[in-house]
Amino acid sequence: MSSATHTSLAGRLDTLAIDSSVEGGRAVLVPRGDLIHGCADTLARTLAGLPDDTDRVDLDMTGVTFMDTTGLHFLEVLDTYARRRGTRVSATGWNDQPRRVLEMAGLDPDDPLHGPATCREPVPSAVVLERTRQLDRLRTEVEQLRQAILTxxxxxxxxxxxxxxxxxxxxxxxxxxxxxxxxxxxxxxxxxxxxxxxxxxxxxxxxxxxxxxxxxxxxxxxx
Incomplete structure (x- = not known):
């Protein structure tokens, strides 16, 4: 089973596709392509199509080649699904540019769903300010990458x-x-x-x- 979303860059970025398999209540999702506009909707559709008795969802992110700040919403969708359904989830195998995005956002690339940005404890204002600055730098870097792809x-x-x-x-x-x-x-x-x-x-x-x-x-x- 797979879901996909198209990009707004006329094919210059890779379409995100998510292959999924379920066995014994465990779903394995394998996204391939880029985490950009529309990726969170693609994940939401994939999760909605999983069997009701799914009690674990593991994402293998090794096939993701590019990620902008929309990818953080992708993780929010997965985190929300886990909390609403009481399902264990993971998203591992981040490489290269997506891994750098997670680091700049203050997340642990080896465990982004349970790192500092997804915890429910209050975060000191100084940390919030620094994280905001990091995201601003990240947006600039992502825009430069987009321009590089286009040109x-x-x-x-x-x-x-x-x-x-x-x-x-x-x-x-x-x-x-x-x-x-x-x-x-x-x-x-x-x-x-x-x-x-x-x-x-x-x-x-x-x-x-x-x-x-x-x-x-x-x-x-x-x-």
Missing amino acids: RPVIDQARGVLMATHACSPDEAWNVLREASQLSNTKLRKVAAVVTAGAGGGGPQPPPELREALRRAIDRCLN
Whole structure:
């Protein structure tokens, strides 16, 4: 049995799907994809479809590759289900970026449902303030990741142009783009767009400061 939700990024983020199996009153749920908008609803539908005699629900999160703050609501849905049904639950196997999100939210990635953020004891105001700051930083980081996903095609194209033009490696091409971005105080995706447009010829000329930044970046990174 499986449930799924689609993303708003035209397929650039992975659809969340949840495979489930039940044996002897224990349900094993295996989410795969990204914990973004709609993921909590997907989990709620999956939980609602479990047999009434389910007394344990274990989530294997190793297949989750990306998570924004919506993923915290995903955990709230699971926690609420456990409390209402008197069911034991767990969500283990967090890796990479999702694990970092949990840490920044003040949760124990090895046991997020029973860590500091889900306990029912009063939390000191200083801890609440620090946790709020962490979540603000987290939202900024997640937005940067979203932008990276959305702009990756033009960045990859620009790297290809530089590799073909200067016979350099993918890492060297990336360093050129990053260096030019820093030198000109220009967003990376704009630098990449200029490099890509220049390869086709006939495109608008970039500002002088960006042309100079690209020249200096190539000299520094490739010579």
